[in-house]
Amino acid sequence: MAxxxxxxxxxxxYHDPLKVFCIYLCEDEKxxxxxxxxxxxxxxxFPRKIENTELIPVATHTHSGPKPDLVRDILESYAEKALxxxxxxxxxxxxxxxxxxxxxxxxxxxxxxxxxxxxARLIEFETVERLFSILLFPCHPTVLGPENLLxxxxxxxxxxxxxxxxxxxxxxxxxxxxxxxSTHRTRRDRSFSEVERLSDLFLDQFSPVTVCQILKPxxxxxxxxxxxxxxxxxxxxxxxxxxRDLPGALLLKKRINSPKNSRVRISFLxxxxxxxxxxxxxxxxxxxxxxxxxxxxxxxxxxxxxASYVVPKSVKSGYEWLASPYSDDTEMNLLALVSDELKxx
Numbered sequence: 001m002a003x004x005x006x007x008x009x010x011x012x013x014y015h016d017p018l019k020v021f022c023i024y025l026c027e028d029e030k031x032x033x034x035x036x037x038x039x040x041x042x043x044x045x046f047p048r049k050i051e052n053t054e055l056i057p058v059a060t061h062t063h064s065g066p067k068p069d070l071v072r073d074i075l076e077s078y079a080e081k082a083l084x085x086x087x088x089x090x091x092x093x094x095x096x097x098x099x100x101x102x103x104x105x106x107x108x109x110x111x112x113x114x115x116x117x118x119x120a121r122l123i124e125f126e127t128v129e130r131l132f133s134i135l136l137f138p139c140h141p142t143v144l145g146p147e148n149l150l151x152x153x154x155x156x157x158x159x160x161x162x163x164x165x166x167x168x169x170x171x172x173x174x175x176x177x178x179x180x181x182s183t184h185r186t187r188r189d190r191s192f193s194e195v196e197r198l199s200d201l202f203l204d205q206f207s208p209v210t211v212c213q214i215l216k217p218x219x220x221x222x223x224x225x226x227x228x229x230x231x232x233x234x235x236x237x238x239x240x241x242x243x244r245d246l247p248g249a250l251l252l253k254k255r256i257n258s259p260k261n262s263r264v265r266i267s268f269l270x271x272x273x274x275x276x277x278x279x280x281x282x283x284x285x286x287x288x289x290x291x292x293x294x295x296x297x298x299x300x301x302x303x304x305x306x307a308s309y310v311v312p313k314s315v316k317s318g319y320e321w322l323a324s325p326y327s328d329d330t331e332m333n334l335l336a337l338v339s340d341e342l343k344x345x
Contacts, residue, residue: 002040003063004146005247005254011066014151015192016158018065020078021172023125023134024053024086025271027220032269033083034058036172037075038153041306042280043068047076048265050083054222056267056278059302061175064144064152068306091128095215096274098123098296099208106155106202107139107178108185109285111318118181121298122208123274131169135160136298138175138285140182143198145190152192155183158199166203174300177283179309179320184244212296219272221345227266227337229307230327231258239317248322255325265304266337270345276300277338280307282320283331290335297342310334 001011018038025032031053039059046057057079059068068075102117109116121136141154153160156173163171187194234252241249267278273295280303287310288299309324310331 001149001151002065002067003142005250007146007149009149011151012149015064016152018062018151018153019157020075020082021170022079022082022086023132023172024083024090025220026090027218030220030222032056032220032222033086034172034269035079035082036060036174037078038062038157039065039068039075041068041302042304043072043075044305046072046305047079050080053083055079056222056269056303058174058278058300058304060153060156060173061141061178061282061302062152062154062156063142064148064150064154066151089129091130093125093127093216095126095213096123096217096271097126097213098211098274100211101206101208103202103205105186106198106205107181107183109180110182110184110320111180111315115185123298131167133163133167133169133171134174135163135171136174136176136300138178138181138288140178140184141175143183143187143190143195144192147190152195155195155198158195159202162199162203163206166206174298175302176299177285177288177301179282179284179287179301179311181285214271214273217271217274219270221268221270223268223270223341223345225266225268225337225341226263227334228261228263229330230261231255231325232327234322236322245317245319245322248319251323258325264307266334266341267304268341268345274298275342275345277342278303279334279338280305281334282307282309283334284310284312284315284320286312287331287335291342292339 021036023034042057099122123134141156269276309320
């Protein structure tokens with residue numbers, strides 16, 4: 001199983017089925033599919049196309065799923081089936097409605113002493129034949145801990161299913177900039193009953209307010225850019241490590257023979273005026289506040305390939321800093337690329 005460096009043992013079964021969702025978009029001859037898997041990350045070298053359809057694969061970041069690289073062939077098969085089903089049921093898009101709300105005590109910042117309400121977005125797509133929504137919510141779905149050996153979509157799966165029952169249409173979950181947001185301070189224990197308690201609390205606070213409506217959005221465009229990240233070795237000899245830091249220290253030791261640099265793919269999707277950015281990284285929440293906004297912009301993490309934390313330059317300790325293999329300037333370099341491409345869209 002993937003997700004915890006301290007987990008011992010292999011999966012003994014499943015608690016709830018892991019799912020794949022496909023959002024199929026087309027305009028003229030342009031075809032794009034957003035594929036969302038209940039996985040920790042997207043495996044290396046996942047296909048970029050199925051026939052003429054460009055793919056944006058995204059993981060929900062559950063820590064209770066299989067190691068992605070071990071099931072890549074299965075994932076590709078499910079992707080083909082999901083895309084075929086989405087194409088067969090596709091119908092003309094009438095309207096997109098963006099709504100916002102915030103929830104407290106479900107998850108919280110790991111690096112701030114005070115509690116905060118965490119913002120969420122619900123993007124509702126109305127087609128000629130059906131409705132579906134995207135829930136964009138920044139939260140590490142880590143109620144279940146390393147002792148759990150059952151496959152599960154964890155908190156996000158429970159929220160997703162309860163929202164589906166409330167809205168009476170499918171809901172697709174996209175995880176956003178949650179590098180410093182998790183259930184670490186809000187969960188009472190690491191049980192399946194606690195998953196249900198926190199998802200009930202989320203639903204109790206679900207009161208979305210409409211931000212905007214777009215009738216028949218046009219101008220479908222996908223742009224992909226390569227981004228180079230530089231790997232560095234970190235000196236932790238003078239750091240005082242607490243219990244939460246230990247998994248990060250273990251990850252750091254495993255990176256002794258890491259490459260000097262790597263290239264990852266960033267995907268930009270435009271449905272005028274909506275803009276989506278898909279990155280493989282675990283970004284801190286504050287990154288989303290640094291993006292210059294001239295239109296609604298939505299950032300989804302854990303896309304395209306496996307990657308690690310990108311921490312602010314000011315962060316010099318803690319689990320996230322230890323787990324990140326990247327140089328201090330990575331966040332600002334990524335911000336420059338994303339801001340520049342958004343201006344061009």
